[in-house]
Amino acid sequence: MGSVPATVGSGLSGASVGSALAGSSDAGRAAGTAPDYNYTDALKLAHWNWTTDKLHWYLSQPAKQANPGTRMKYSGLDDARQLDDLITYLGTLH
Numbered sequence: 510m511g512s513v514p515a516t517v518g519s520g521l522s523g524a525s526v527g528s529a530l531a532g533s534s535d536a537g538r539a540a541g542t543a544p545d546y547n548y549t550d551a552l553k554l555a556h557w558n559w560t561t562d563k564l565h566w567y568l569s570q571p572a573k574q575a576n577p578g579t580r581m582k583y584s585g586l587d588d589a590r591q592l593d594d595l596i597t598y599l600g601t602l603h
């Protein structure tokens with residue numbers, strides 16, 4: 510598989526990822542609301558908070574499971590173990 514990207518995307522810094530995911534265990538922040546990032550409607554129209562379950566759902570197929578038109582071109586992970594590992598790792602980014 511590919512390695513975990515160092516940043517979430519062209520415009521999102523590692524710090525943004527960290528705050529996006531700030532503790533999958535605490536209440537995560539709302540999708541598409543990192544300050545100063547110009548999201549597509551795919552995330553502007555998202556109305557969920559990032560939780561462990563939501564990350565599993567999203568990161569298994571980002572392009573298909575978000576609203577249409579996302580700029581996040583990543584085919585996702587279908588291996589449950591790898592998804593768990595990824596989400597655990599994301600939780601360490603603060």
Ligand code: HEM
Pocket residue numbers: 513514517518519520521529539540541542543547548549550551552568578579580581582583595599
């Ligand atoms: C394992 C790898 C990846 C993870 C964990 C990840 C995670 C995420 C998450 C959680 C968001 C939503 C952020 C928020 O709500 O603030 C996001 C958005 C985004 N990601 Fe990724 N991502 C990954 C790979 C990629 C790749 C490879 C790209 C490069 C094309 C990318 C580009 C983006 C972009 C551009 C957005 C904003 C999307 C939009 O506005 O439609 N990501 N990513």
